[in-house]
Amino acid sequence: MAIQPYLFFQGRADEAIAFYEKALGAKRLMLMRFKDNPDAPAPPPPELADKVMHARLEIGGEVVLLSDGHGAEGPQFQGFALTLTVADEAAADKAFAGLSEGGEIVQPLQKTFFSPRFGMTRAPLGVLWIILVG
Secondary structure (H helix, E strand, O other): OOOOOEEEOOOOHHHHHHHHHHHHOOEEEEEEEHHHOOOOOOOOOHHHHOOEEEEEEEEOOEEEEEEOOOOOOOOOOOOOOEEEEEOOHHHHHHHHHHHHOOOEEEEEEEOOOOOOOEEEEEOOOOOEEEEEEO
C-alpha cells in the first residue's frame, strides 16, 4: 500500500511538470492528454483536448500524480504540504533554491533542533513544500 499525492493544476499542469523537472530533476513517467483517452465516450471539447488528463512524475524516488482537472479557476492548494527529505545540506540548499524560484519563501532554510536544514517555500502555482535533511 502506498499514499501518493494527486495534484490538480486547473489547466496549468504542463507548466507544473516543466517547473518540477527543472527545480527538482523530476522524471516524467507517464503523461496522457484528454484527447488520448481510449475509453472516452466522445471527443473532449477543444479547450480540454490538449490538457493533461493524468501524469506521473518521479521526484526523489517517490511518485507524484497530477492533472489539469476540469476546474475553471486556478489551482487551490490549501491545508497540506509536500515534504522533500534529502540526504544532506547541499541537496537541501539546491532543492530549496529550485522550488523557491518564482515562488514565495514561507520559512527560510535554516538549522533547527531536529535537522541541519529545514525550510518551507510555496512554489509557483501554489504548492507548499517542506524541505529538510533527514
